[in-house]
Amino acid sequence: MDPNDDLPANLFRRQDETPDAEFYHHPRFVTHIDAPAVAAVTQLYREYFLPDTALLDLMSSWVSHLPPEVPYRRVVGLGMNVAELKANPRLASFVVQDLNQQSILPFSAAEFDGAAICVSVDYLTQPVAVLRELARVLRPDAPLVITFSNRCFPSKAIAAWHALDDHGHLALVRQYLTAAGGWHAIELLDRSPQPPGRSDPLFAVVARRISA
Template structure:
């Protein structure tokens, strides 16, 4: 089955609501056992990797700082393209991860060289600040080029929001160039705290990329996620970013969920699905012409 190079449609502005985003009700907070599975299908993963290859920070010149990517709500795989893994191994890109399960995170190859990960539950009361999470976990072991990186707690706008330990006030510590989060935004119970604190950690011009599908664990997703349709979910995630202070918010469709034939009609013809496996799947009542739909809601810090 061929996979179109994403984005499948041009991005457009997110339609924001006028009412403030309210903190969703709390959900089940227990940490599940490790699960070494993927939560979107192979076609969606391939589309996401192709998208990341287009938008994530490129390898910079050796005279500049290495870009840094944070994978939020991470697990044993991050779906990055091979160039990111190669750059991490060469020390040209640094990737950090925050997740819920240590056994999953330690299996992720992108954190093994030149990066770091931390276990943190962003849904716990008072734990929705990404800067505090990074400082309490990753920054205990990861060192920047000028010594240990420190990120201060949130402070009034008249005070510096980030400061490196042992440095004079005014020195700028390394911050994030990009953040990714794959099919996990629907579980966040403190989204405004998470995304406003993430904005403070991000360099001007840095970006956030929130991948959304139609799959979820119903017992863990916030209540409103289960009540609204896919379009309203995308709008809600866009509102999270908007009210957290992000700019240039867009929705990118990577897949509408249909498998298209060579003529682009969505029939699946020309893809080897009309006989053999495709016929067998249809005999079982399974739609061989469907794949996981996938979108990215993204924003930029200006």
């Protein structure tokens, strides 16, 4: 079965199909959205991730944008660059893995109380398979917070992302979740800093793991 189910394969083509490990080989110690948009991500995490819980930061890097005043029991990162992950002060542990090559997550069922994908969902070539795995490793009713802006590495973003506007991106991520199954209470949010146009926009799709 195609991991993206009924979504056409050409939607997931990219301008640069060289191995992602090569592209992410050198660390990038930068934030990919500006400070007001980062603050909007952090506020979402305040709202959805409870203190003293176990979180999975998927497609992680050197910063997780978690609220600094909130203690979490455990934060695990999964990303592409070992130097970035080692530099992330919020991570208790991390895994280096290319989700476009291996969508199976190396975690137990119901291991986490929440998960985040920050400004990276546009790079997934097997998003449905990845979201199925996320549903497996989250506990019932655990939140998944997927955030994105209008910025990306153009050569590595999938064709569908380039073809759609911001509202289309929200609808596409919702379609991924629906195709993956295991998710409910899907919210499409515009958390762009105000007034418009003075900073990067910020959008989010939030879903919860269906209870067993």
